[in-house]
Amino acid sequence: MLLRRHLPALAAGLLAAPAVQAQRAWEPQRPVQLIVPAGTGGGADQMARIIQGIITRHSLMRQPMMVVNKPGGAGAEGFLEARNARANPHVLVITLSNLFTTPLSTGIPFSWRDLTPVAMLALDEFCLWVNAASPWTTLAEFVAASGTQRMRMGGTGSRQEDQIITVAIQRATGSTFTYVPFRGGGEVATQLVGNHIDCTVNNPIEAVTHWRSGTLRPLCVFDRTRLPGEGRITETMGWQDIPTAKEAGLDVEYLMLRGIFAAPGLTPPQLAFYSDLLGRVVATPEWRELMATGAFNTTMLAGEAFRAWLTEEEVRHRSLMQEAGFIGAGG
Amino acid sequence: MLSSVITRRSMEIAFALVLIAMGALAIQDSLRIGAGWSSDGPRSGYFPLILGVILILASVGNLVSALATRDAAPFATWAQLRLVGSVLLPTTIYVAVIPFAGIYLPSALLIGFFMARFGGFRWVTSLASGVAAAVVTFIIFEIWFLVALPKGPLEDALGF
Amino acid sequence: MEEIGLLMQGFGVVLQPQNLLLMVAGIVLGVIIGVLPGLGGANGIAILLPLTFAMPPVSAIIMLSCIYWGALFGGAITSILFNIPGEPWSVATTFDGYPMAQQGRAGEALTAAFTSSFVGALFAVILITFLAPLVAQFALRFGPPEFFAVMVLSFASFIGLSKGSPLKALAAMMAGFLLAAVGMDGVTGTLRMTYGSMELMRGIDFLVVVIGLFGLSEILVSIEEGLSFKGARAKLSMGIVLQTWKQLPKHWALALRSSVIGCWMGITPAGATPASFMSYGVARRTARDPESFGKGRIEGVIAPETAAHAAGTSALLPMLALGVPGSPTAAVLLGGLIMWGLQPGPMLFVEQKDFVWGLIASMYLGNVVGLIIVLACVPWFAAILRVPFSIIAAIILMVCAIGAYTVNTAEFDIVLMLIFGVIGYVMKKLDYPLAPLVLALVLGDRTEESFRQSLLLSQGSTGVFFQNWLCGGIMTLAIGIAGYPLISKAVGLFRRRELKPAQ
Numbered sequence: 001m002l003l004r005r006h007l008p009a010l011a012a013g014l015l016a017a018p019a020v021q022a023q024r025a026w027e028p029q030r031p032v033q034l035i036v037p038a039g040t041g042g043g044a045d046q047m048a049r050i051i052q053g054i055i056t057r058h059s060l061m062r063q064p065m066m067v068v069n070k071p072g073g074a075g076a077e078g079f080l081e082a083r084n085a086r087a088n089p090h091v092l093v094i095t096l097s098n099l100f101t102t103p104l105s106t107g108i109p110f111s112w113r114d115l116t117p118v119a120m121l122a123l124d125e126f127c128l129w130v131n132a133a134s135p136w137t138t139l140a141e142f143v144a145a146s147g148t149q150r151m152r153m154g155g156t157g158s159r160q161e162d163q164i165i166t167v168a169i170q171r172a173t174g175s176t177f178t179y180v181p182f183r184g185g186g187e188v189a190t191q192l193v194g195n196h197i198d199c200t201v202n203n204p205i206e207a208v209t210h211w212r213s214g215t216l217r218p219l220c221v222f223d224r225t226r227l228p229g230e231g232r233i234t235e236t237m238g239w240q241d242i243p244t245a246k247e248a249g250l251d252v253e254y255l256m257l258r259g260i261f262a263a264p265g266l267t268p269p270q271l272a273f274y275s276d277l278l279g280r281v282v283a284t285p286e287w288r289e290l291m292a293t294g295a296f297n298t299t300m301l302a303g304e305a306f307r308a309w310l311t312e313e314e315v316r317h318r319s320l321m322q323e324a325g326f327i328g329a330g331g
Numbered sequence: 332m333l334s335s336v337i338t339r340r341s342m343e344i345a346f347a348l349v350l351i352a353m354g355a356l357a358i359q360d361s362l363r364i365g366a367g368w369s370s371d372g373p374r375s376g377y378f379p380l381i382l383g384v385i386l387i388l389a390s391v392g393n394l395v396s397a398l399a400t401r402d403a404a405p406f407a408t409w410a411q412l413r414l415v416g417s418v419l420l421p422t423t424i425y426v427a428v429i430p431f432a433g434i435y436l437p438s439a440l441l442i443g444f445f446m447a448r449f450g451g452f453r454w455v456t457s458l459a460s461g462v463a464a465a466v467v468t469f470i471i472f473e474i475w476f477l478v479a480l481p482k483g484p485l486e487d488a489l490g491f
Numbered sequence: 492m493e494e495i496g497l498l499m500q501g502f503g504v505v506l507q508p509q510n511l512l513l514m515v516a517g518i519v520l521g522v523i524i525g526v527l528p529g530l531g532g533a534n535g536i537a538i539l540l541p542l543t544f545a546m547p548p549v550s551a552i553i554m555l556s557c558i559y560w561g562a563l564f565g566g567a568i569t570s571i572l573f574n575i576p577g578e579p580w581s582v583a584t585t586f587d588g589y590p591m592a593q594q595g596r597a598g599e600a601l602t603a604a605f606t607s608s609f610v611g612a613l614f615a616v617i618l619i620t621f622l623a624p625l626v627a628q629f630a631l632r633f634g635p636p637e638f639f640a641v642m643v644l645s646f647a648s649f650i651g652l653s654k655g656s657p658l659k660a661l662a663a664m665m666a667g668f669l670l671a672a673v674g675m676d677g678v679t680g681t682l683r684m685t686y687g688s689m690e691l692m693r694g695i696d697f698l699v700v701v702i703g704l705f706g707l708s709e710i711l712v713s714i715e716e717g718l719s720f721k722g723a724r725a726k727l728s729m730g731i732v733l734q735t736w737k738q739l740p741k742h743w744a745l746a747l748r749s750s751v752i753g754c755w756m757g758i759t760p761a762g763a764t765p766a767s768f769m770s771y772g773v774a775r776r777t778a779r780d781p782e783s784f785g786k787g788r789i790e791g792v793i794a795p796e797t798a799a800h801a802a803g804t805s806a807l808l809p810m811l812a813l814g815v816p817g818s819p820t821a822a823v824l825l826g827g828l829i830m831w832g833l834q835p836g837p838m839l840f841v842e843q844k845d846f847v848w849g850l851i852a853s854m855y856l857g858n859v860v861g862l863i864i865v866l867a868c869v870p871w872f873a874a875i876l877r878v879p880f881s882i883i884a885a886i887i888l889m890v891c892a893i894g895a896y897t898v899n900t901a902e903f904d905i906v907l908m909l910i911f912g913v914i915g916y917v918m919k920k921l922d923y924p925l926a927p928l929v930l931a932l933v934l935g936d937r938t939e940e941s942f943r944q945s946l947l948l949s950q951g952s953t954g955v956f957f958q959n960w961l962c963g964g965i966m967t968l969a970i971g972i973a974g975y976p977l978i979s980k981a982v983g984l985f986r987r988r989e990l991k992p993a994q
Contacts (some may be wrong), residue, residue, distance in 0.1 A: 030490055040537040046826035053541035066477045068900050072693030159680035180947045190815040196634030209814050209836020289832050350662055358667050360684045372946030375681040378939050379672050386665035410716040416832040418714050426909045430902045442885040452882025476538050
């Protein structure tokens with residue numbers, strides 16, 4: 001029955017083929033592997049499978065896309081596999097923050113320069129959350145309190161995005177936080193609801209339901225501008241009402257890259273095919289809905305602008321991780 | 332009864348020594364990364380260090396009790412080992428070949444080999460069954476479930 | 492009651508012909524991926540997730556959750572027939588299920604496994620139907636210290652159970668803990684015992700070890716006794732299902748206790764694996780003749796299967812009500828919900844009533860349909876044992892290799908599986924118990940993690956484990972259970988000395 005599901009897609013693809021062929025100089029000749037440098041169920045994995053689903057549903061590609069999880073070595077394995085597939089146009093990799101953090105914390109030598117950047121699809125936002133029963137209603141109150149009491153910050157994983165933001169907050173406030181790592185964003189949010197920790201830097205999508213039910217409260221968002229959004233999430237507030245950290249007096253900014261990279265040594269027509277494909281993916285209603293529910297930053301970058309962004313982020317991660325003492329060589 | 336090649340006693344001793352070595356490795360690595368108790372709980376090496384020590388103590392106990400026995404009970408007889416080897420050897424070759432030849436071709440050969448060698452089937456029948464099993468596996472994984480398994484030059488030549 | 496009315500509406504949604512069809516398709520697919528080790532549960536659902544993208548959310552979740560039920564049922568099949576646990580929570584099922592199959596009682600074991608799975612799931616679904624909000628509140632009380640206490644309790648209910656040399660059991664357990672520690676330390680991100688190897692950085696996955704230690708080694712052991720599998724005498728009629736059913740009702744207390752353990756573990760969310768081990772341990776402890784466990788007792792199949800399914804099902808509750816997945820599979824389902832624009836969490840029950848009750852109704856129906864399908868296939872499954880060794884052995888080896896590979900998409904894991912196959916063979920021959928090793932390997936990581944998380948929260952004070960009644964209560968219970976065999980043994984020893992002064 002799965003085969004049957006593929007048949008209409010295949011048929012549609014065949015009918016549309018002549019027109020498509022005229023536009024595109026190159027297209028995949030065999031199944032395309034989308035490597036996820038993380039396990040099943042996480043944010044990157046979800047996004048990869050959504051992309052796979054959208055491509056299948058809208059018949060955007062004639063060959064199927066296979067999602068392959070390579071979580072080994074904090075994702076290093078996935079990146080190395082893509083790097084070693086030089087000039088193989090059927091290998092893509094979706095990134096999360098470990099593109100920058102893993103080489104620094106494990107000492108495994110690779111960087112985004114070893115791959116072909118295709119496009120930045122979106123950026124994950126981070127908000128500072130506290131329990132709604134806590135006395136802190138503004139960021140200023142929270143920062144003041146962090147000077148007198150040691151805040152327990154929950155986050156996903158260690159030496160990754162959540163802990164890096166915590167380090168950045170420490171640097172900006174001068175207070176010390178106790179960082180407690182958990183396994184996933186949902187678990188972190190629940191620990192905060194259950195009052196086992198004091199604060200988190202969950203993604204909007206991980207905590208929104210608790211915000212709506214009145215158990216959590218956002219204090220700020222770690223972006224340059226406020227989150228996009230109309231209407232209200234709770235009785236009184238919507239995404240757009242959360243102040244940025246900078247507005248509230250804390251100079252911390254962090255966004256996590258959701259980007260697609262290809263193996264090194266791709267020819268320009270091959271690269272063009274994938275940029276075009278991703279352009280079609282982000283134009284679908286499913287993708288837009290996902291961006292809206294997750295309050296993602298929908299900046300899309302490609303080419304030189306993307307490279308410049310990557311260069312800047314790499315430097316910033318290095319400095320934050322160096323300061324936190326997270327740089328190791330297999331240590 | 333067939334003459335035994337390895338006594339149970341010597342196997343006990345060897346296995347205890349392996350576990351002691353494992354414990355020692357764990358201790359060495361734990362000391363390298365810090366096995367103390369810091370202000371907010373144990374450090375990374377704390378538990379592995381303790382585990383390594385207990386493992387060594389338990390294994391020394393096993394080692395001593397093995398050394399103390401004068402029992403010459405067999406671990407396995409020649410005939411048994413030959414049978415085990417007849418499965419283990421092809422399996423080892425199978426596993427060793429997968430990174431180069433992918434999983435499908437070696438699987439077809441392994442199934443064919445087992446059928447012909449142990450089942451007394453004709454080579455043609457056996458190999459045909461092996462190939463059939465590999466093809467079915469290929470369809471289930473690569474085409475239905477879109478799961479990429481290791482592939483080699485053969486699949487590459489066929490365009491997958 | 493409001494719930495009943497809503498549930499009936501839910502049944503209305505589920506009973507649409509299209510949804511019923513998806514349900515059957517889901518169960519069948521689920522059983523297939525459950526049988527293939529490494530592909531079951533989380534991986535299987537993740538793979539099939541994009542296929543449901545085009546469906547309406549209710550149909551999609553019905554299909555996916557039916558795949559989940561199917562996978563839960565399917566996991567038991569290979570455990571019983573070949574000693575290869577398709578899923579981590581099927582490990583405890585092998586302890587008695589496989590010996591039963593060897594004695595020619597595969598049909599009985601399978602029937603017991605499927606039926607108790609159904610009972611456990613049903614218990615959990617009823618719990619979800621009527622107590623969801625209340626239970627979700629209970630789950631919130633579980634922070635790292637409580638979680639650690641639960642882990643200690645899992646170990647406590649298992650300790651002292653292994654026969655033979657206690658030193659060997661201890662060594663096996665320590666080896667399991669050490670294997671669990673290999674790779675990246677979840678708390679600080681430090682690399683442990685990797686010795687600079689990329690392959691070891693991945694860590695040693697539980698399923699890879701288990702496939703080798705149980706499945707592969709079993710082939711090696713059974714080959715010593717000639718090129719055949721035992722258990723080919725399995726009866727192949729549907730009559731066996733009815734015969735087994737006749738003797739199941741007398742185990743109602745066991746099933747009830749296992750369901751409670753399972754639901755508790757599923758909600759907190761410790762998951763199905765500790766639930767199955769704990770339930771098996773408790774069943775054996777409370778049995779009049781604990782020595783007969785591990786030799787093919789039907790209770791040894793009922794206890795872990797009931798608990799695993801109660802846990803697997805109730806794990807969906809915190810996912811729906813709190814947005815916290817109670818198991819890796821639930822985590823993937825959670826991703827699915829988000830993909831369909833549904834926001835799991837406290838508001839889901841208020842805003843998406845159709846969806847929630849459709850899902851709950853599908854849990855009832857899906858389990859019934861699943862049970863009918865798998866029971867009807869019992870004779871077929873048992874017939875697999877009649878396939879000549881020369882054909883089935885190589886296929887098992889291939890399936891093991893595929894299973895080991897798909898866990899992390901790593902070729903090195905196949906090598907690791909082979910190594911553990913040989914180790915398992917040696918351990919079995921030398922009477923090293925495998926269960927403590929496996930238990931330590933599967934729970935070791937999370938136990939250490941929750942211990943260290945607790946101490947981070949308390950800033951180094953170990954008093955945190957007795958900070959409140961819940962945590963302190965579980966800890967005390969665990970210590971009591973762990974201490975009991977020692978005390979009773981000491982008392983027994985003392986008495987025996989008194990009785991036989993001559994010795």
